[in-house]
Amino acid sequence: MISSSPTPSSTDPTAVDAVVAPPADAAPAAADPRRELWRRLRANRPAFAATVLIGVLVVLGIAGAPLAAKITGHPPNQQYTRALDAQGVPIGPGQRTYKADSTTPDPHGDLFLLGADRLGRDQFVRVLYGLRVSLAVSVGATLLALIVGVALGIVAGFFGGAPDAVISRLIETAIAFPSLLLGIGLAVALGAGVLNVIIVMAVFGWYYPARIIRTATITVRGLPYMEAATAVGATVPRLLRHHVLPQLTAPILIYGTSMIASNILFEAGLSYLGLGIPPPTATWGQMLSDAVASNFYRLDPWLALVPGVALVFVVLAFNVLGDGLRDALDPHGEHL
Amino acid sequence: MRRFVIRRLAAGVVQVLLVTFIAWLLFFVVARLTGASPADRVAGKNPSPGTVERVAHELGTDKPYYEQYAKYLWNFVHGNFGHSYIQGRSVSSIVFSAAATTLSLVCVALVIWLVLSIPIGLLIAMRAQSKTDVLIRVIVILGMSTPVFVLAPLMSYYFAFQPAEGKFLGISLPGPVNIFPLDGYVNLRDNPLEWLHHLLLPGFVMAAAYAALYVRYVRALTLEQLGQDYVRTAVAKGAGTGHVLRRHVGRNIAPIVVTLVGLDFGAALGGVLFVETVFALPGLGYVALRSILDLDYAVASGVITFTAVAAVAVNALIDVAQGAIDPRTRA
Numbered sequence: 159m160i161s162s163s164p165t166p167s168s169t170d171p172t173a174v175d176a177v178v179a180p181p182a183d184a185a186p187a188a189a190d191p192r193r194e195l196w197r198r199l200r201a202n203r204p205a206f207a208a209t210v211l212i213g214v215l216v217v218l219g220i221a222g223a224p225l226a227a228k229i230t231g232h233p234p235n236q237q238y239t240r241a242l243d244a245q246g247v248p249i250g251p252g253q254r255t256y257k258a259d260s261t262t263p264d265p266h267g268d269l270f271l272l273g274a275d276r277l278g279r280d281q282f283v284r285v286l287y288g289l290r291v292s293l294a295v296s297v298g299a300t301l302l303a304l305i306v307g308v309a310l311g312i313v314a315g316f317f318g319g320a321p322d323a324v325i326s327r328l329i330e331t332a333i334a335f336p337s338l339l340l341g342i343g344l345a346v347a348l349g350a351g352v353l354n355v356i357i358v359m360a361v362f363g364w365y366y367p368a369r370i371i372r373t374a375t376i377t378v379r380g381l382p383y384m385e386a387a388t389a390v391g392a393t394v395p396r397l398l399r400h401h402v403l404p405q406l407t408a409p410i411l412i413y414g415t416s417m418i419a420s421n422i423l424f425e426a427g428l429s430y431l432g433l434g435i436p437p438p439t440a441t442w443g444q445m446l447s448d449a450v451a452s453n454f455y456r457l458d459p460w461l462a463l464v465p466g467v468a469l470v471f472v473v474l475a476f477n478v479l480g481d482g483l484r485d486a487l488d489p490h491g492e493h494l
Numbered sequence: 495m496r497r498f499v500i501r502r503l504a505a506g507v508v509q510v511l512l513v514t515f516i517a518w519l520l521f522f523v524v525a526r527l528t529g530a531s532p533a534d535r536v537a538g539k540n541p542s543p544g545t546v547e548r549v550a551h552e553l554g555t556d557k558p559y560y561e562q563y564a565k566y567l568w569n570f571v572h573g574n575f576g577h578s579y580i581q582g583r584s585v586s587s588i589v590f591s592a593a594a595t596t597l598s599l600v601c602v603a604l605v606i607w608l609v610l611s612i613p614i615g616l617l618i619a620m621r622a623q624s625k626t627d628v629l630i631r632v633i634v635i636l637g638m639s640t641p642v643f644v645l646a647p648l649m650s651y652y653f654a655f656q657p658a659e660g661k662f663l664g665i666s667l668p669g670p671v672n673i674f675p676l677d678g679y680v681n682l683r684d685n686p687l688e689w690l691h692h693l694l695l696p697g698f699v700m701a702a703a704y705a706a707l708y709v710r711y712v713r714a715l716t717l718e719q720l721g722q723d724y725v726r727t728a729v730a731k732g733a734g735t736g737h738v739l740r741r742h743v744g745r746n747i748a749p750i751v752v753t754l755v756g757l758d759f760g761a762a763l764g765g766v767l768f769v770e771t772v773f774a775l776p777g778l779g780y781v782a783l784r785s786i787l788d789l790d791y792a793v794a795s796g797v798i799t800f801t802a803v804a805a806v807a808v809n810a811l812i813d814v815a816q817g818a819i820d821p822r823t824r825a
Contacts, residue, residue, distance in 0.1 A: 327508065327509075331512045331513065340516075340520065340798060342782070342783060343794060344520065346786050346787070346789075419639070423641045426641065427641065427643060430643050431767075446647075447643075450643075450772065455651065456651060456655050459648075459651055462644075462647050462651070466644035466647075466648065469644060470636070470640050470641075473639040473641075477639050478635060
């Protein structure tokens with residue numbers, strides 16, 4: 159249906175005339191919704207590229223990090239004094255370690271693809287291990303927040319009345335909070351650690367999905383087929399499982415994807431402030447703050463560029479995929 | 495209208511109560527479970543017997559929790575946020591001077607982000623699907639994906655540090671040039687020019703992500719309007735592009751942009767932390783972070799309560815204003 163767009167690019171979220179009917183109405187046409195989703199996603203070139211890229215990143219995070227450590231022979235937390243000169247300045251990208259005098263580069267020394275950090279650790283290996291942490295934590299926190307948010311949103315939207323009033327006020331209040339500051343407070347109270355970071359991020363992530371799902375549920379509840387299902391005696395759990403939840407796949411997927419992007423930034427932010435995953439585990443936020451807080455990045459901007467560019471790149475991939483999913487699944491949805 | 499205003503303000507009061515309660519819970523109750531209670535911290539290392547109890551009595555932390563919360567609220571209403579034993583100043587003096595800095599930063603950023611995003615958004619909406627449009631949208635999504643703590647050090651390096659060293663983007667300059675100060679803050683009252691000079695770079699860093707987001711908003715809203723019948727009618731009657739944009743489209747999208755700005759203004763107040771940290775601006779975020787890391791609970795809860803209340807107040811005001819302009823929004 160998207161290909162009916164008169165414009166060459168079908169990726170425009172706001173091409174008002176591009177799509178005639180929202181996908182909910184067109185659903186019966188698609189035999190298998192999952193294949194239909196895949197087809198639409200493939201038609202959107204940037205989103206398809208982002209999907210492939212994310213696939214590659216996941217493989218890189220899972221297998222690439224240990225592989226890189228093995229090939230270079232540099233474990234992520236191993237400190238190489240030969241990678242620092244006599245003044246303690248680390249070697250840059252593509253350079254080899256120094257000889258024993260710490261001043262002359264050794265032509266047979268170890269190659270550091272992306273240079274070393276100020277403790278003489280391999281930035282290339284650490285950036286890959288950082289990817290691993292980043293993906294694991296942000297996906298974990300997103301799933302946790304979505305479970306809570308979707309459950310609350312469905313309850314509020316489906317049952318209305320008192321549950322809706324309570325949940326809606328809760329959502330509004332949560333949105334009014336300065337989440338970053340409170341997140342930091344909570345992170346301090348809970349202490350550093352992978353699980354705690356995931357909990358902090360979920361605590362500050364559930365309310366937007368809850369609000370979106372609440373609105374979507376209210377829309378679904380008002381559809382005629384719900385009345386029909388109720389009339390033929392469908393129980394509430396059956397209504398929720400077979401009639402409401404399938405209609406919420408699109409908003410959950412769309413919101414979940416962009417939430418992973420913002421959670422990657424949140425995790426990096428917490429680690430940047432020293433409140434995330436404790437060192438020596440490599441995280442991008444901590445690699446950045448290590449370069450910036452020490453002002454070492456002024457001697458060697460690569461120290462900040464390597465984790466910074468990695469971060470932007472991965473967030474970009476998820477943002478592009480999120481946009482693409484929205485175009486493919488919800489062409490008429492609100493784009494604000 | 496009056497009923498709507500009363501209802502909205504009442505909801506705001508409930509939100510403030512909840513916010514203060516959670517902030518209080520976090521910093522006064524949870525903090526006590528972490529080992530060092532506020533009284534322990536004030537009493538210092540190796541206190542003499544009875545000191546901790548005396549301090550607890552003075553702080554009021556030996557009273558039941560509900561009484562402590564009531565007292566906290568009572569003081570808060572009277573603008574008294576307590577006393578920071580770590581900084582040796584009253585929390586309100588710390589919070590108010592920090593708030594002035596943050597407000598300056600956010601206002602400069604706000605001007606930059608609107609000046610950048612509104613014309614660009616309008617322009618690419620008029621030329622949707624052109625090469626310019628595609629290019630700007632790529633830049634926009636890149637901007638949205640770049641966190642301030644990546645952008646801030648890089649901007650500071652290339653536009654403040656390197657020029658001061660006599661280089662600019664790798665090109666050697668004849669001598670050191672100070673384009674922007676590395677960090678620090680000058681009060682508006684002391685020197686308005688230096689105030690702006692110190693805030694331009696941090697303001698831009700902060701504005702970048704918002705500008706990207708607003709280019710999208712303005713583009714989407716404008717495109718939506720351009721597809722409407724009234725625009726076709728206006729064009730058919732011979733109205734020029736500028737006239738249609740100013741008179742018709744602008745008037746329809748302005749209220750929505752104002753609402754969004756109001757929401758983001760509140761969010762920006764709480765999100766200035768990284769910019770303030772990199773550029774050493776003594777604002778709310780910087781003060782909050784320091785106080786949390788120093789376990790200075792009085793300041794931490796004071797800043798967070800203040801920020802949250804400001805955000806709630808701004809949101810309530812916007813809703814009321816919106817309700818006055820457009821009766822449909824009086825939900």
